[in-house]
Amino acid sequence: MKREKGESMVFDTSVFVEMASGSKLGGMAYDILVKEGLYAITTELNIAELKYILCRRVSWRSSLEKVNKLLQSGYVEVLPVSLFEDHAALLKCNRAISIIDCFTISAGEVLGVRTLFAKHEEELDRELRKKPFGTEILFLEDWIDNYSSRD
Secondary structure, X not given: OOOOOOOEEEEOHHHXXXXXXXXXXXXXXXXXXXXXXXXXXXXXXXHXXXXXXXXXHOOHHHHHHHHHHHHHOOOEEEEOHHHOHHHHHHHHHHOOOOHHHXXXXXHHHHHOOEEEEOOOOHHHXXXXXXXXXXXXXXXXXXXXXXXXXXX
């Protein structure tokens, strides 16, 4: 099911992990997708990472089921890593963050949209203090105190 695209934002794997776990942060992410009409973009690498993280927490079968439901929901667009590989490689050359974070941030920079992570990460925070990225980086956990589910 495809839906009309609203405002787009790149989602890091951590946001999808929170959604799959049913945490309060995951509930926030669900609300901004479904209730506020935000459109999530991610990369193939983020989906691969999501599958293995969920596999370690539950099972391979359950992981595939959860990821397939997410992908079929129409709320997430998965882009090929080839669109961002040079940009991500250059980012990795200059920044001390994981290669998957480089692809996530590169997607935001190349597409000109904001990038959402679930929680602060030490390496990413350190790099943000040194020099901003070319995408606005947001963290769900920064909004938790002001969040209330609007069921």
